[in-house]
Amino acid sequence: MCDQAPDFCNRPCPGYGLDMKFHDEGPKIRQRYLKKPLSDVEDACQPTSSNSQIKTFSPSYPVSISQSISYQSNLSDAFGPDPREEKVQGVFATTENSECIPVFALADVDRTLEERCTSMMARFMELKLYSIVQCPDLEQQQLLHIFTSSIAPPALDQSTAGVAALPNHGRWLARLPSLTGRNKLLDSAVRAVALAHLGLVHGLKSFLIEAQPLYGKALHLLSLALANSTEALSAETLGATILLSLYEMFASSSSKSWLRHAGGASALIRVRGPARHRYGFHRELYLAYRHTMVTEACVSRVHCFLEEPEWRKLAAQIHDDRKTSSQVDEPLENFNTADAFHGEFIQIAGLLCDAGNLKLHASSAFVTGSWMKREITVRAENIRTNVKCIFARLSSTLRNLGQGPISYASDDPVFPVYYNYVNISVALLHNIYRGMLMLINLVLREMNPCGPTAGLYMLEAREAALDCCRSESFMETSAFHGPFFIVQTLRFGLAVIQPAAERNWILGKLFKIGETKMAMAKNGTYLDTANPLPAIRFAVEEVERMERISLFDMLPHTPLVLGG
Template sequence: MVGVPYSKGCLLCLERRIRCDQSIPHCHQCRRYGVVCPGYKRPWQFQDEGPRLQKRYQKFSVTSNHNFQDNPQTIRRGGSIRTHLFANASIDERVYPALINQCYISQQPRMFKDFICAAFPTMFFHNEFRFGDGFTFPDWVLKHFGTKPYYDASVSCLSAQYLAHLTGDPSINHFSRQKYSQALAAVRQVLNSDEEASSDALLLAVILLSFYEMTTRTTRDAWVCHSRAVKHIMLKRGMNLHLTGAGRVCHFAYRPFLIAAAIHEGEPCFLGEDDWQDLAAFLRAEDSQKQSEWSLYIDAYEAIFMELVKCPRYIQEAREVVSIASPKARVLEQYIVMTCDRLRTLSDELRSLLASYNQRKLGIVCRGFIGPEPNRFPETSPSLLLSAAVNTLGILEQLLFRLNTPVCIDEEDSSSSNVALSPISQSTSTSNASGPCLDFRLVCELGEGIQKDDPRAFTWLDRVAGSMGLLGAKAIH
């Protein structure tokens, strides 16, 4: 705040606190004492009024709240609650009530970009060169924010959730829930529109809503419903729309979660079909030629993905096997054996690449890696995929063992037959049994969820993405 002295005397008389006759050009008091009169120009003085206003506001708010609680009739006599809140609002909000809200909305794209970089450090950093020249997931959001209401609401609910995580403010968390509800209602209307049903904006919006559900879990399996919607939109768009632009980014960003959703629902993943395998092969050939320090991993990386995406189908077909001696079981066994062989070879190749890369980071430049290969590496997108490949290989080998082991029948059945069963008769009885002979299911960490107080909870989805949705995958028999 700016303040000025009240007296009109010269500055020296003001300082000495004596009466000034205000003579021009010099006052009588200065001439009397033989000093030069400094004049009558009054200086500006800047005073900090913040502490005084804060104290006054706190006193007023405490008194007002006390009065409202003691006598609710004062609200009705003085007008509505909205009138009271407006009277106590800041000058910006009284002059332009939507100013604060508009400023907050205008910051959403930048906040969203910070969220992507913080929540998906490995997936965003190690795969950024694959999206295209100057095109990244948050850049597309920055460019198209403000074009469609359902899209803006989907972005805002995630960025507000990130801000609530940073500040711990429950009101911001409540705001993110409101935006999520708005986005759900708007997306539901757009899904019935032929014009928007296959658009890039709708696909991105549903993916963002799925990310929101994976982290907040408003209901246990809501993220699966969103994943079904993503699958429906991608199939409707077709493979060609995912070769470039936003479709390419969505394919990279969400394919791990499509695998996890297929595992959770016990069905094959559509990315394992021939057309989508051709898409992965095309992207593999294209990205391996790009200039990046991470492009040397692409051949092994995409080849491992093309094998891992078959795993949900193997699990589903194995659960439908009625007899381990049936032709269907033998064909399935052959496919699993080929996938296991491929995964062993590709895992060894990727492990050598990671070891050589770490060696170069230490300044050791050689033609190949020297020394025993380590079993653990710093957490990167390739190292997370390597862990997923090793884990999946163990699951498939366990499945092979069960496909080659006759299922033992119950003791009650053996006692009622009064016949000692030999291995031949045992396998025969198994082949004639009705219903599936392998009772098991495959679960992963995404389906089970994670505790919100876990220190790794914020970057949890990044590890799920790096492991192609197979983080913590295990077969439960």
């Protein structure tokens, strides 16, 4: 081997500063370490100080390529359960300077962790990667694969998978490995969100701690990328921005944090234009994130750009493409229902925005407050009618297929009946409908609080909220979309549910989801039954006050005569 590649064999071993030659030291190292038990090799690889759980580590002996390959083959049992009762000291990553640093430390992790983790996570925890078999790219791909499999697990039953109705994040995340390993921003975002999600789901605070500096690094690199016109519009920057918004959902208890990144991702997608999201990776990214963008617009009380004609055209084109392709693995009615709901959902953000800005519109010389209130009421009633018709068609189709919701008795004293669904896609369609119905009815009630139909709107909204509560147990079984949407609908439910027992039940479920699925669920804007949409109520009251003043000014004023 040395005769065929003399230059390579005479080259010093990189990264250790020792002028050793490949063919001289290889046999000695193999003789010294590979014949020893695995525990002896581990002792040689441990940090010198036992008091520090997290230390930088560099081996004190040269390493050959052939040795690494042989040693890696002897570590095949590291992927299985470890019969010994030792604790994992850490998983190491390599920097650009070939310096080994720990990605996360698990010295204090209990052996009972295996009982709480899935088999995949347990194997990942037991895997001990040492510097002599170090491969940062494989570690990166492993983290990404575990994260992707966790939030978008493959459906066991493809006949009821429902993957086409609401495309999840699994499609675009599956394409990320081809982009990682060459972009520091994307790599930092991948590691941050993967560790944060795994730490939250499995109750590992060490993962969450190690994710924080990676998140900070990603934020810094993102600001640099946005300052460059070319990098700002790249797929890597957009993907990293979306990953950082997911990180905030998992790691931050503040709703404002994920909204900032969601708004940033929306702005990037809008600037890139609809044409760039027509096919491939960019299309899957747009499909997976468009529901989040609409939700962000609703919470921020702004018009969603997806309502614009060119973006509506894009949605229709993608819908037709997917309908004629092999991606639809479910009844066509379910697939069409999801697209129809999206067409109505994007209008609600504009409805909330205009209803909260009645005073601004009423200040125009050509628009009165009463006219604006009537216009918003008509828009809301049209959306409500369309949504109810779409859901009626869906319900009829599901009943004919035997895939409607199934009620069963629970041991819950507050909600003795729970709902089960054939798959998470069908459950999402039901809960998206209920969430939209609650929002629309709240707007209609605020437009005319004393009207004859205000009470009916609230009764209908309350029943939708109760159905969301009955579905919470099933929605929580999903890794991402289920918890994300049920958090929103449960918060809407607080606006229409008055009994203290039911409200405390909702708050308890939100806190539980915040502890195990999404930290953002623990805190946020909790709507009040007395004043669920304060901005809209204030706008309506201001417009009515302005009209009373205007009517008073229009009345003829009779001079007041004193005396007889």
